[in-house]
Amino acid sequence: MIELVDVHKSFDGNEVLKGVSAVLEEGKTNLIIGQSGSGKTVLMKSVIGLHRIDSGKILYDGRDLPSMRFKQVKSLRREMGMLFQGGALFDFMTVEQNVEFPLTMFSNLIKIERERRVRECLSRVNLKESCFRLHPSEISGGMQKRVAIARAIVLNPRYLFCDEPNSGLDPYSSLIIDRLIHEITEEYKMVTVINTHDMNSVMEIGDNIVFINKGTKEWQGSSQQLLDSGNALLDDFVFASDLFKKVKQAARLQQ
Amino acid sequence: MQGLFTSFFKNVGRYAMLMSRVFVLPDRWRETVRRTFQEMSALGLNSLGIVVIISIFMGVIMIIQMKLNFSNPFLPPYTTGMATREMLLLEFSSTVMSLILAGKVGSNIASEIGTMRITEQIDAMEIMGVNSANYLIFPKITAMVTMMPLLCIVSMAMGFLGGYSVGWFSEIITTQEFELGLQFGFRPFYVFYGIIKCVVYGFLIASVSSYYGYYVHGGALDVGRSSTEAVVNSSVLILLADIVLTNFLLA
Ligand SMILES: Nc1ncnc2c1ncn2[C@@H]1O[C@H](COP(=O)(O)OP(=O)(O)OP(=O)(O)O)[C@@H](O)[C@H]1O
Numbered sequence A: 001m002i003e004l005v006d007v008h009k010s011f012d013g014n015e016v017l018k019g020v021s022a023v024l025e026e027g028k029t030n031l032i033i034g035q036s037g038s039g040k041t042v043l044m045k046s047v048i049g050l051h052r053i054d055s056g057k058i059l060y061d062g063r064d065l066p067s068m069r070f071k072q073v074k075s076l077r078r079e080m081g082m083l084f085q086g087g088a089l090f091d092f093m094t095v096e097q098n099v100e101f102p103l104t105m106f107s108n109l110i111k112i113e114r115e116r117r118v119r120e121c122l123s124r125v126n127l128k129e130s131c132f133r134l135h136p137s138e139i140s141g142g143m144q145k146r147v148a149i150a151r152a153i154v155l156n157p158r159y160l161f162c163d164e165p166n167s168g169l170d171p172y173s174s175l176i177i178d179r180l181i182h183e184i185t186e187e188y189k190m191v192t193v194i195n196t197h198d199m200n201s202v203m204e205i206g207d208n209i210v211f212i213n214k215g216t217k218e219w220q221g222s223s224q225q226l227l228d229s230g231n232a233l234l235d236d237f238v239f240a241s242d243l244f245k246k247v248k249q250a251a252r253l254q255q
Numbered sequence B: 001m002q003g004l005f006t007s008f009f010k011n012v013g014r015y016a017m018l019m020s021r022v023f024v025l026p027d028r029w030r031e032t033v034r035r036t037f038q039e040m041s042a043l044g045l046n047s048l049g050i051v052v053i054i055s056i057f058m059g060v061i062m063i064i065q066m067k068l069n070f071s072n073p074f075l076p077p078y079t080t081g082m083a084t085r086e087m088l089l090l091e092f093s094s095t096v097m098s099l100i101l102a103g104k105v106g107s108n109i110a111s112e113i114g115t116m117r118i119t120e121q122i123d124a125m126e127i128m129g130v131n132s133a134n135y136l137i138f139p140k141i142t143a144m145v146t147m148m149p150l151l152c153i154v155s156m157a158m159g160f161l162g163g164y165s166v167g168w169f170s171e172i173i174t175t176q177e178f179e180l181g182l183q184f185g186f187r188p189f190y191v192f193y194g195i196i197k198c199v200v201y202g203f204l205i206a207s208v209s210s211y212y213g214y215y216v217h218g219g220a221l222d223v224g225r226s227s228t229e230a231v232v233n234s235s236v237l238i239l240l241a242d243i244v245l246t247n248f249l250l251a
């Protein structure tokens, strides 16, 4: 469980996060949604500790990250995995070497055990054997995302962060990635935090949704509660697309 | 002018901070050693070709110019060989060669690290808990500091080879005359002087270029700009270091 308590963050007087409090639960996919520029990425980077927050607490199962020393942050980071928007695979390494990298740096496994674990993770994300020895530039965007997931989970992290996992993917591939993240989260009982503005994934895997508007938390709930929240700002966001207006009308008609 | 001043001190401060993160004990020694050998090959051995070619040509050209412009019946016959030798050992094989490598290796390092920065690969390392500055930059600096003296020695040898080849293939100078010049008043310390300078230049090229790459933000355009800055600034620093070192070692 990650608990945010009154998190404030500003850049040169421009207050981006104006006191966000939220609880991100274990074994569930926690989605952070909101309009472009609302502060989602800043919130996620603050939670991870890439941004120093001005005030507030970020409790990782009770351990407050902002008040930690560098050494402690470093060891907490070994419990984190992160999926970056562009994949952020190391392009001087092959697919296999990318996934092996965290093991080489932080585990005491011998080469054969490492290779076994790499294979395990790569087949968990349904990647074909023929891709293992290719470089990231030689595989498709969707495959890169999957390799990035494999790399993020190779050390069995407790906390998984995904910044817009669907950007640049077609609807079908994003569905596969979404489901994969959801399954893995339940399987390994991780605290997964996903940053997105894709309404399809919100409806598909939104166990716990945090809606951010202009730097404050406007609403929190599950995808079932989303359509009938009664929150005007959230409705503006959710029903911006025609498709979801129709979904709501259809739901009304059925009642 | 004031802006220039503050930006100078800001850069020096950030450079010092980066170096304090580079020079710590690596997370994994084996990995660091492996990466160092890779960089020695990528940055050092891959520069061998350009060093050989340029050094041979410089040796040839120095002899020809010297003979054409300074030949004088009152000068002893060893003048040409001796002057060529001193120029190669003192400045050419260390400073001029390093300036050329600053262009080749410096832009390579800055654009490689800069690309890793803008594609979030460096953030990815930091999130894993890897000290990215140490992992990426330390092997590059170590590789350059060890390979540059070797390249320097190769450059000296190839420069002399160039000089000999003028004797072999033309009437401009005889090999005996050139050889006499090479040996006349030879001071072995000059070879060490060149090597010491190369160690310093290797450190400057690798660390300054890494610095400009590491702090890129923006897009591909900014990576290009930072690699230009890396080359310009490491070249200027090489020349400044040359003045300081010459004062220290020879004066
Ligand atoms: N490093 C920074 N320095 C200064 N301001 C920043 C920085 N990062 C973000 N901001 C500001 O914070 C605000 C929120 O940005 P953020 O990137 O969090 O938006 P977002 O919700 O992730 O949007 P998107 O959906 O487009 O990714 C923006 O107004 C932005 O200008």
Ligand SMILES: [Mg+2]
Pocket (backbone or CB within 6 Å): A040, A041, A042
């Ligand atoms: Mg964002």
